[in-house]
Amino acid sequence: MDIYLKKAVMHLIDREVGDPVYSQVELDLTNDYIREYLTKKIQKISSAQTKTGTLAPASPVAEMLPKVAKDFIAFSELLVGHWYQVYKESEEAPNSDVFVVLYEEDAKEQLAWFRVKYKEEYTHFTEMVDQGLLNKLILNRAILGGKTQKADEGITINLTNLTYELVEMKQVFSGEKRFYFSTEVIESVPLPSLDENIRVIKKVAKKMSEKFETPTFDVLANVQEAVFETIEDSGYLDTTEIAEKVFKENISAKLAFQEEVAEKGVHTQAPLVKEVKEISEKKFGKQKLKLSNGIELIVPLEVYRNPDLIEFINNPDGTLSVTIKNVEDIVNKL
Template sequence: MDIYLKKAVLHLIDREAGDPVFSQVELDLTAEYIREYLIKKIVKLSNAQTKTGTLVEDSKISRMLSMAQEQFIDFSEQFVGHWYQFYKDSEDAPNCDVFVVLYEEDAQTHVAFIKANYKEAYTHFTELDDQGLLNKLILNRAILSGKTQKPDEGITIQLAERSYELIEKKYTFSGDKRFYFSQDVIESVPLPSLDENINVIKKVAKKLSDKFETPTYDVLANIQEAVFETIEESGYIDTQEIAEKVFKDNVSAKLAFQEEIIEKGFVEQTQMVKEVKEISEKKFSKQKLKLSNGIELIVPVEVYRNPDLIEFVNNPDGTLSVMIKNIEEIQNRL
């Protein structure tokens, strides 16, 4: 994924001070550390918690986008001002900095809204007084997250098609926690994130494992493997294929699985985050098992299904044994 930054600006959100402090000058994108920070933040906006969708054509944000390229500073102020009129009403939304970025990716123009909450951190400060040079320890309450950390909230919007990728958080409004960004700011109902859909699948699979008397650990392991394989093959979650892989010849279980995931909120989707295969590789390519005796295992999918390398044995007393085979070397990583 090649990202070419065209314009960027930083606006400050100090709720105690009142309205946002708008910068009238763009960030200097010739500075490598600024480019690196913004590019990594944009990349981090695409992850397993990212929701996707397309803006409604007559929404306020959608209408603003026509200004993004020719009147970038004005556009950024209007975008942030529109967002802030909702954000300021929250009882617990923190102070933060907001980056607005215009960039190209794969020859398509995008804008990004990146929110970075303030964190407390200690640093030094040097001053000269009557007694000499003094090195002091000070507490800075406006430190931003590092470049490798995902944004606290943010959205990227492809200008031509108005498609977006969104990370949003729940904040408290009049005593109730809710997602304000999709509902109020962009006036859109996004598709569930990859994690939200996977959680629905896991809950339904666990319920069915109890109903059809199948070991839960085995069903969940099959689910994870099937999710990984279908995303690798097609780029999206194919629930019919997952049902076939997990429940095989059990027609009743397959039908119940398909019906219940829809009932519990799973949404079939073809529009997924751009990096879905890379995300799937990191998240689902290894089985993570925690045994009742405290042992934890991380097993690659290809190893999990190889009886020459690992085997799960049902003991006569109802317990399980895990046999790990053909080990050539053991390393202790402290």
């Protein structure tokens, strides 16, 4: 992801003060640490938990977007103010800093909005008192999460086609915890995240394995491998291809699987986040196995399917044996 930052501003959300404290000046993007912080936060909006969608042209946020180029600061206040009218109604929504960033990614103009809540950390403070220089330990209640941490909420919007990537968090409204950003801020119904889709696919696959008397262990292992391969090949979650890879010649299981995942909202070839291949490689490129005797294994997929390196044996008594082969060295990592 090649990001070129153009404009950025930070506004403060202190619930005790009331309305947001709006900055009237942009952040200085000539500072390396500011550019790095903003870039990392934007990059981390793309994850397995990210939802995708397209803004309706008549939605309030979409109608604001043309103002970005005319007056960035004024636009940022308008956007944050629109969001805050919903956010402030939550009983427990925390104090935060909110960032609005205009940037280019692969020569396409994008807008990012993200929120980073405060946390408490200790630091030092030096002051002169009657007795001399005093180094004090103080508690700072407005520390932001580091650059490697994800923003608590965030959205990136392609300003050309209005597609977006969204990470939203549930907040408490009238005693009920619910998502609010998609329904009330951008007024859009996003597609499920990669994680949400995978949970449905695994649950349905397990159900099919029990219904058609296929070993659940093999089915779930095949699901993970099939998910990884379809994303690597096409960049999509192709449920038809997953069904073929998991259930093979069992036509009834394949059809039942596809029908149920579709009913539960998993759409074949549904668009996913831009970085889906990189995310898939980290998340699904290895089989993580926990055996009933307490042993845990992390096995790369290319090793998992190689009988010369690892073998799973069905014993006559119904138990499984796992044989690890041709190991040249063992490193003990404490």
